[in-house]
Amino acid sequence: xxxxxxxxxxxxxxxxxxxxxxxxxxxxxxxxxxxxxxxxxxxxxxxxxxxxxxxxxxxxxxxxxxxxxxxxxxxxxxxxxxxxxxxxxxxxxxxxxxxxxxxxxxxxxxxxxxxxxxxxxxxxxxxxxxxxxxxxxxxxxxxxxxxxxxxxxxxxxxxxxxxxxxxxxxxxxxxxxxxxxxxxxxxxxxxxxxxxxxxxxxxxxxxxxxxxxxxxxxxxxxxxxxxx
Amino acid sequence: xxxxxxxxxxxxxxxxxxxxxxxxxxxxxxxxxxxxxxxxxxxxxxxxxxxxxxxxxxxxxxxxxxxxxxxxxxxxxxxxxxxxx
Numbered sequence: 001x002x003x004x005x006x007x008x009x010x011x012x013x014x015x016x017x018x019x020x021x022x023x024x025x026x027x028x029x030x031x032x033x034x035x036x037x038x039x040x041x042x043x044x045x046x047x048x049x050x051x052x053x054x055x056x057x058x059x060x061x062x063x064x065x066x067x068x069x070x071x072x073x074x075x076x077x078x079x080x081x082x083x084x085x086x087x088x089x090x091x092x093x094x095x096x097x098x099x100x101x102x103x104x105x106x107x108x109x110x111x112x113x114x115x116x117x118x119x120x121x122x123x124x125x126x127x128x129x130x131x132x133x134x135x136x137x138x139x140x141x142x143x144x145x146x147x148x149x150x151x152x153x154x155x156x157x158x159x160x161x162x163x164x165x166x167x168x169x170x171x172x173x174x175x176x177x178x179x180x181x182x183x184x185x186x187x188x189x190x191x192x193x194x195x196x197x198x199x200x201x202x203x204x205x206x207x208x209x210x211x212x213x214x215x216x217x218x219x220x221x222x223x224x225x226x227x228x
Numbered sequence: 229x230x231x232x233x234x235x236x237x238x239x240x241x242x243x244x245x246x247x248x249x250x251x252x253x254x255x256x257x258x259x260x261x262x263x264x265x266x267x268x269x270x271x272x273x274x275x276x277x278x279x280x281x282x283x284x285x286x287x288x289x290x291x292x293x294x295x296x297x298x299x300x301x302x303x304x305x306x307x308x309x310x311x312x313x
Contacts, residue, residue: 048305055301060290088308131242141237146270186285211246218281
């Protein structure tokens with residue numbers, strides 16, 4: 001994502017920016033896979049520094065995901081450590097059929113599930129209400145209280161780091177399963193296939209959870225950015 | 229038989245948006261979705277906001293390991309090295 005930081009944000013329409021972000025992301029994610037593979041080779045050869053670099057690269061993703069399953073940050077940290085110990089012990093089991101990250105996160109999810117599970121993970125997948133409150137549409141289903149344009153008066157805010165706090169807070173508010181899918185897809189940039197693999201859910205459920213999660217996040221940002 | 233179908237209403241659009249973005253809609257549905265977007269500024273705005281939301285999520289920072297964490301993982305590595313002999 002380093003490309004993004006070099007672009008003067010307010011000058012560019014968000015649409016263009018989103019496209020650029022996707023391109024930068026895809027390139028970055030291939031690059032990341034290659035780097036993981038190289039580090040893994042060094043680790044297999046007994047290079048501790050390569051291990052610490054690998055840990056550092058995935059620490060944030062792992063902690064965020066683990067935290068979604070377990071009841072405290074302390075337990076999440078234990079799950080992450082336990083996962084790495086499992087990785088080291090099973091280092092010869094990684095056959096490269098998936099990316100290293102997918103393999104790593106699968107192990108993490110299995111450990112997290114066996115550690116204890118947060119209450120908000122028990123909410124049924126289909127039971128989540130509409131993407132937008134029905135009071136905002138008229139009887140024919142047309143917008144009555146339409147979304148207000150975000151860009152003009154808030155572009156600087158969208159660009160600003162400050163939005164990271166709002167996103168983080170809104171993610172925390174999501175029901176567990178929605179949060180996990182959004183974290184993996186939109187924060188970590190995994191493909192839908194990889195997310196299904198890591199969380200052991202069907203393609204259809206993945207999409208439902210992603211839809212609910214993204215819709216809720218948008219609604220949370222809307223209340224921050226004015227509009228309704 | 230081909231028959232003319234009504235367009236989507238806005239309230240349906242906000243529920244179809246992820247299927248659309250995921251490429252999970254049949255071609256006819258995609259066309260109806262796009263026809264609605266072309267004629268509805270509010271749904272265009274909504275689509276834009278969902279894209280912005282996705283993009284903002286993607287910008288969450290990765291934090292570096294703290295020195296204390298580095299120590300812990302270094303100890304973990306040593307433990308494993310001892311195990312394997």
